[in-house]
Amino acid sequence: MTSTTAADTPAIEVRGLTKIYGSGNTEVVAMRDVTLTVNRGEVVALLGPSGSGKSTLLTAVGLINPPTAGQIAIGGQPVMDGPRDLVNLRTFRREHIGFIFQKSNLIPFLTARENVQIALELNGETSRAGRKRALELLDYLGVADRADHYPAMLSGGQQQRVAVARALANRPQVILADEPTAALDSQRGRQVMELFRKVAHEQGGGVIVVTHDQRSLDVFDTIYEMEDGRVARATTKVQASPHGERVSNAEPSTARQT
Amino acid sequence: MNLAVKDIRHNLGRFVLTTIGVGMLLMIVMGMGGIYRGITEDATLLIDKLDADLWVVQRGTRGPFAEVSRLPTNLADRVATVPGVTQTRRFVFHTVQRQHNGKPLRVAVLGLDWPTDRGEWLPLVAGRPLAQNHFEMVADRTLGLALGDRVPLGKETYTVVGLTSGMIDSGGNGLGFFTAADAQTIQFDLTGEAVRLERAARVGRVDRIDLGRTQPPLLERAEGETAAIPALAPPAISAVLVRVQPGTDPRTVAAAISGWADVSVHTQDEERQLMLSGPVEKAKLQIGLFRVLLTLISAIIMALILYTLTLDKLHDIALLKLIGAPNRVILGMILQQALLLGAMGFGIAYLLGQWLFPRFPRRVILMQDDLIQLAVIVLVISVLSSVLGIWKAMRVEPNEALS
Ligand SMILES: Nc1ncnc2c1ncn2[C@@H]1O[C@H](COP(=O)(O)OP(=O)(O)OP(=O)(O)O)[C@@H](O)[C@H]1O
Numbered sequence: 337m338t339s340t341t342a343a344d345t346p347a348i349e350v351r352g353l354t355k356i357y358g359s360g361n362t363e364v365v366a367m368r369d370v371t372l373t374v375n376r377g378e379v380v381a382l383l384g385p386s387g388s389g390k391s392t393l394l395t396a397v398g399l400i401n402p403p404t405a406g407q408i409a410i411g412g413q414p415v416m417d418g419p420r421d422l423v424n425l426r427t428f429r430r431e432h433i434g435f436i437f438q439k440s441n442l443i444p445f446l447t448a449r450e451n452v453q454i455a456l457e458l459n460g461e462t463s464r465a466g467r468k469r470a471l472e473l474l475d476y477l478g479v480a481d482r483a484d485h486y487p488a489m490l491s492g493g494q495q496q497r498v499a500v501a502r503a504l505a506n507r508p509q510v511i512l513a514d515e516p517t518a519a520l521d522s523q524r525g526r527q528v529m530e531l532f533r534k535v536a537h538e539q540g541g542g543v544i545v546v547t548h549d550q551r552s553l554d555v556f557d558t559i560y561e562m563e564d565g566r567v568a569r570a571t572t573k574v575q576a577s578p579h580g581e582r583v584s585n586a587e588p589s590t591a592r593q594t
Numbered sequence: 595m596n597l598a599v600k601d602i603r604h605n606l607g608r609f610v611l612t613t614i615g616v617g618m619l620l621m622i623v624m625g626m627g628g629i630y631r632g633i634t635e636d637a638t639l640l641i642d643k644l645d646a647d648l649w650v651v652q653r654g655t656r657g658p659f660a661e662v663s664r665l666p667t668n669l670a671d672r673v674a675t676v677p678g679v680t681q682t683r684r685f686v687f688h689t690v691q692r693q694h695n696g697k698p699l700r701v702a703v704l705g706l707d708w709p710t711d712r713g714e715w716l717p718l719v720a721g722r723p724l725a726q727n728h729f730e731m732v733a734d735r736t737l738g739l740a741l742g743d744r745v746p747l748g749k750e751t752y753t754v755v756g757l758t759s760g761m762i763d764s765g766g767n768g769l770g771f772f773t774a775a776d777a778q779t780i781q782f783d784l785t786g787e788a789v790r791l792e793r794a795a796r797v798g799r800v801d802r803i804d805l806g807r808t809q810p811p812l813l814e815r816a817e818g819e820t821a822a823i824p825a826l827a828p829p830a831i832s833a834v835l836v837r838v839q840p841g842t843d844p845r846t847v848a849a850a851i852s853g854w855a856d857v858s859v860h861t862q863d864e865e866r867q868l869m870l871s872g873p874v875e876k877a878k879l880q881i882g883l884f885r886v887l888l889t890l891i892s893a894i895i896m897a898l899i900l901y902t903l904t905l906d907k908l909h910d911i912a913l914l915k916l917i918g919a920p921n922r923v924i925l926g927m928i929l930q931q932a933l934l935l936g937a938m939g940f941g942i943a944y945l946l947g948q949w950l951f952p953r954f955p956r957r958v959i960l961m962q963d964d965l966i967q968l969a970v971i972v973l974v975i976s977v978l979s980s981v982l983g984i985w986k987a988m989r990v991e992p993n994e995a996l997s
């Protein structure tokens with residue numbers, strides 16, 4: 337595996353990941369032999385048609401969907417070997433992973449602020465400090481005025497931003513987002529993506545975003561295109577010219593990343 | 595942050611309704627226990643209040659409550675001569691149901707042995723005990739009579755001079771206290787026509803025997819008042835209540851009286867036992883069984899309510915697991931809610947019962963032991979059903995939050 341010079345280990349390292357749902361006649365191979373690396377500070381996109389295995393890969397990396405085979409390491413620490421966990425997954429999630437999903441993201445009986453605060457308190461933050469940081473995060477995401485609203489009273493975009501605030505709360509090493517900008521207008525969507533970039537750079541974490549939004553692809557360092565459970569193509573932005581040419585490589589495991 | 599409280603706050607209406615529902619259910623369980631206690635307490639209430647050391651009844655009977663007991667009126671005088679006896683009272687007891695002010699009036703008539711007993715021992719809440727040997731009565735409040743009310747019973751009218759509280763018979767009927775003589779008059783009251791027919795029958799019987807034919811004055815007497823015929827016994831009494839001298843063992847006195855071939859003697863405890871194993875036994879058993887059943891069913895219903903409450907939260911629980919909440923947090927949330935619901939339901943049951951049960955026609959007695967027992971049951975159910983819910987919650991996969 338290649339890695340950035342600043343940190344000695346990549347944020348996410350996935351090797352030979354395979355997921356088979358069901359068995360016999362109903363067997364579905366959702367993901368086959370996926371290998372990829374997300375370096376610290378790197379923001380990558382997962383593209384691909386519906387059913388190509390994007391969510392399967394994301395949830396496997398998020399440690400909520402054990403793979404049938406393959407290894408996952410986060411921050412240099414091996415966490416999964418096939419379906420076997422090597423660490424306490426729930427604690428690991430709480431401390432190192434932030435999630436944003438397309439829907440059903442927020443706990444319905446907690447207000448926007450409490451949804452962010454609970455993530456902090458679960459990680460040992462005091463109620464007072466958690467409250468303060470939660471409000472800061474909501475403010476940062478432009479939903480401070482909705483802090484005391486329940487999720488059901490928020491628009492889809494507002495819910496999404498609260499979910500982003502919660503995902504960022506514990507300064508995780510890894511942020512996993514499944515179509516986080518689907519409910520946002522393009523400007524907000526872009527802001528969220530920029531935010532991910534900022535967090536990735538500042539905290540030295542890795543970000544994986546499943547997206548269909550072709551307009552904001554330029555914010556990603558690497559774009560993985562999935563097809564039928566495989567990574568069919570990986571495109572890496574050339575570091576020297578952020579908005580310039582991209583390097584395409586059919587073999588993702590050897591793709592050069594910055 | 596307390597998740598249990600936050601969840602309740604958000605679903606307040608639902609929680610309140612569920613709590614009220616559980617509360618009402620528990621109130622019924624509580625009430626059934628109270629009714630059971632009421633029946634046993636009321637059954638022996640009269641025996642306890644009369645507080646006689648010995649009950650002398652007709653030989654071979656278990657009267658006067660469990661079956662009919664008839665004794666001659668003068669037995670009281672005979673018993674009074676037994677060494678160790680300080681006081682005897684004639685006991686006359688029967689139930690009448692009449693109309694009063696257009697409503698049925700059911701009175702358990704108790705005769706007081708005037709003048710030794712004027713009812714000074716009664717728990718009066720108004721008025722006074724009996725002050726003359728005729729035409730006065732002390733009524734229990736449950737009869738719905740007021741001081742000064744005039745109640746016609748038979749050919750006479752009785753004035754309410756005193757009111758008691760909580761004096762009822764084993765059937766829950768309010769007691770009316772009269773002098774023994776009045777009580778007998780009420781019991782043996784016959785209409786003029788019945789008296790005429792009885793006298794005619796008497797004349798017919800005398801007429802058919804030799805003595806009647808050879809002694810014409812006998813025929814004349816037979817047509818007169820019953821009281822004027824010494825050969826006919828005055829109306830019977832039900833029992834004789836005996837008080838023994840302090841320091842004397844009632845059992846020695848009982849042994850002495852039992853020697854007589856015409857009476858049986860029961861101690862106060864035996865009389866209480868006879869009552870519980872006799873007239874009220876079936877009712878007690880019926881209510882007792884129903885109470886057990888009700889408790890079981892309520893326990894099941896409560897467990898189901900608590901369990902479904904948790905099932906409804908499985909998605910939220912999966913989400914909590916997703917963001918890394920440890921089991922302790924999830925377990926605490928479920929358990930706290932169950933306990934809160936159980937405790938508040940119990941509180942509502944108690945408060946509602948305090949308000950409602952006194953309005954029942956019969957006594958509903960909430961005994962502390964029964965309340966504690968029910969509280970323990972509620973606690974156990976809350977914990978047990980939570981365990982079921984927790985078992986389910988522990989098996990929820992975090993990725994179910996995404997479905
Ligand atoms: N729990 C499951 N059981 C069985 N098959 C599943 C399950 N989840 C996903 N699959 C299958 O695995 C394949 C990949 O699904 P996945 O959700 O990863 O696709 P996706 O790329 O995220 O699609 P979309 O863009 O529509 O979200 C699909 O064929 C899907 O039917």
Ligand SMILES: [Mg+2]
Binds near residue numbers: 391514
């Ligand atoms: Mg998907």
